[in-house]
Amino acid sequence: MQYLIGFDAGTSSTRCILIDQEGKLISSSTEEYDMDTPRPGWAQQHPDLWWEAAVKTVKEVLSGSGIDPSDIAAIGISGQMHGSVFMDRDGKVIRPALLWCDQRTAPQCDAIYDTFGGEAEFIKLSYNKALTGFTAPKILWLRENEPENYKKVARILLPKDYIRYRLSGAYATEVSDASGTILMDIAKRTWSDDIIDGLDIDKDLLPPVYESAYISSKVSDEAAKLTGLIQGTPIAGGAGDQAGGAVGSGIVYEGVISDYLGTSGVVFAHSDEAVYDPAGRLHSFCHAVEGAWHLMGVTLSAAGSYKWYHDTFGISGEIKTRYSSLSKYELLNKQAESAPAGSEGLIFLPYLSGERTPYADPHARGVFFGISYVHDSSHFARAVMEGITYSQYDCFNLMADAGISSEKVVLFGGGARSGLWRKITADIFGTSIVTLNVEEGPSYGAAIIAGVGAGLYPSVRKACSSILKEVTETEPDAETNDLYSKYYAVYRSLYKDLEVDFERISGI
DSSP states (O other): OOEEEEEEEOSSEEEEEEEETTOOEEEEEEEEOOOBOSSTTOOEEOHHHHHHHHHHHHHHHHHHHOOOGGGEEEEEEEEOSSOBEEEOTTSOBOSOEEOTTOOTTHHHHHHHHHHTTSHHHHHHHHSSOOOTTSHHHHHHHHHHHOHHHHHHOOEEEOHHHHHHHHHHSOOOEEHHHHHTTTOEETTTTEEOHHHHHHTTOOGGGSOOEEOTTSEEEEOOHHHHHHHSOOTTOEEEOOEEHHHHHHHTTTOOSTTOEEEEESSSEEEEEEESSOOOOTTOOSEEEEOSSTTOEEEEEEESSSHHHHHHHHHHHOOOHHHHHHTTTSOHHHHHHHHHHTSOTTGGGOEEEOOBTBBOTTTOBTTOOOEEESOOTTOOHHHHHHHHHHHHHHHHHHHHHHHHHTTOOOSEEEEESGGGGOHHHHHHHHHHHTSEEEEESOOOTHHHHHHHHHHHHTTSSSOHHHHHHHHOOEEEEEOOOHHHHHHHHHHHHHHHHHHHHHHHHHHHHHTO
16 A cells, blocks of 8 residues: 655645545644734745644654555645745745735735736736735835845745755745746746746746646655655645645536635636636636646635634633533534524624735725624624625635536535534525535645656546545525525625725725
């Protein structure tokens, strides 16, 4: 029997899993860490946090599995997209990485549009808007605001590719994650000379870009000694977390849509052709499936909003006493369950880090609307879940506008473990919601991709079809869907009503 390792270097934690070649989860480990927010709208982390977590988790996975590390066929790496790891000529990190949810680069996004003749012209070239979370404006920000640091830059890597560098000493990336830099020619699946030259970025700063299953590096002697892995173990290209999660959820052919409820929320659809939304409301990236692409809409603060609510306001004493054996989020779910659908008119806008889809507004902020004496902590907890799902429904509707539909939606990520959240999603979307026998998401997808690179599977599609099975299905209730449709109409109007005020308050 051969085995595969998958990493997911996320925003709040790194997860490492070990599966056998039949897809069975053998061992797993997760290590959490913090995100630094030195100013409102800023978000950064030091890349060494990811590496330290990777070392710790892979050692725990190996020790907990009892397998011989020489039986590991390959390693796949997934992780948070868009982050900027700036490195000097000695391979040292120059400053903390600016993350996907960092909003400081709005002036640089405007400058990108000016360079290429406006937003519409840039979308034609890049298939995407220039958004604050993407990597290219982060590079421009460093050049303009920290010129001494910029002079030191010899390499720029994405978060998961920093883990690859520390494992192997190799500088490399792959098509799905590189797409999120907005420096790619999406149709040709390579770096775009037109964009890179137009922004006056030295192309030598960027790593080679490969297909996701390509074995782009091998474990070094130094990393082997630190982790317990075997020197020379192959490392596949891997995937950005969303493409990796899509592989781990079977979104590898047209006609099926997924909804990921993690720190961010992502509605994701496979495409066999390189297509894009002319208005730039959806992202158009290369998929981790060779020769395929994907569209996705992103809610920046999905389960991140739920975590914020828990950490800030907590759980009522009554719920803690009644359900003392439950975990913290299970307790919060119980609290939310006691409020009715629609939260009796309490509506939450989940724009804690600005928003990306459909508004692409770094100034947007979170809002509770409709508060009255009738509302208690259960209403607020449920309203957060509903507001996040309304935002995901925004993305789902844009897929329909692009001609992509599905009779069912695959729900995964931490939120998918909640029966209440599955029901809310079914009732708001008005469609069947299914979950799978695998809950690992990006790390599992990375392991599958590595298995393809190592020759254990003939293709990503065939691997997914043999491994992944539906285990739950939640149907919508027509009456509740009608109620949510009325509240959703109010939700949709609130952003337009507050758009100017969001910008005003951010400037004070």
